[in-house]
Amino acid sequence: MEWVGALRYSLALLALLPIVNAAFYRIRPQSTGVLVNQTVTLYCAFNGLTPSEVVNWYWYNPETDDKLYHISARGRVASEFSRHSIVGSSRRGEYNLRIRDVQPGDEGNYRCSVFTVRDAGDARLTVVGIRVA
Numbered sequence: 001m002e003w004v005g006a007l008r009y010s011l012a013l014l015a016l017l018p019i020v021n022a023a024f025y026r027i028r029p030q031s032t033g034v035l036v037n038q039t040v041t042l043y044c045a046f047n048g049l050t051p052s053e054v055v056n057w058y059w060y061n062p063e064t065d066d067k068l069y070h071i072s073a074r075g076r077v078a079s080e081f082s083r084h085s086i087v088g089s090s091r092r093g094e095y096n097l098r099i100r101d102v103q104p105g106d107e108g109n110y111r112c113s114v115f116t117v118r119d120a121g122d123a124r125l126t127v128v129g130i131r132v133a
């Protein structure tokens with residue numbers, strides 16, 4: 001009877017292997033503030049990415065509209081985001097989002113995610129500027 005238990009245990013371990021090998025966040029983007037016209041970098045990195053796993057950046061501003069914009073896939077940035085770029089070593093799983101010449105309209109929530117990795121965290125970007133009344 002005992003070997004049945006041992007067999008069950010081994011099978012359970014085998015079933016867990018894909019979970020153990022799955023990619024996970026090494027660095028999650030952190031909420032930050034930036035002065036208008038400055039450059040800001042939101043950091044994001046994963047461990048254990050496989051070649052088929054794509055890191056995406058999204059942006060949405062709940063205060064203006066609820067549209068979720070797709071900024072980038074891997075290192076490729078959508079043309080409408082001309083001030084945005086992906087920096088870092090993709091070999092090391094780094095997909096940092098750099099925004100230069102930050103404008104008030106860049107404010108909102110930024111999400112760095114991989115489809116297969118759960119619990120994507122949102123980082124809030126606050127743009128600080130001199131507001132003309």
Ligand SMILES: *[C@@H]1O[C@H](CO)[C@@H](O)[C@H](O)[C@H]1NC(C)=O
Pocket residue numbers: 036037129130
């Ligand atoms: C940002 O740049 C614009 C255009 O060059 C300028 O008018 C404005 O004063 C700048 N704002 C700040 C806070 O530097």
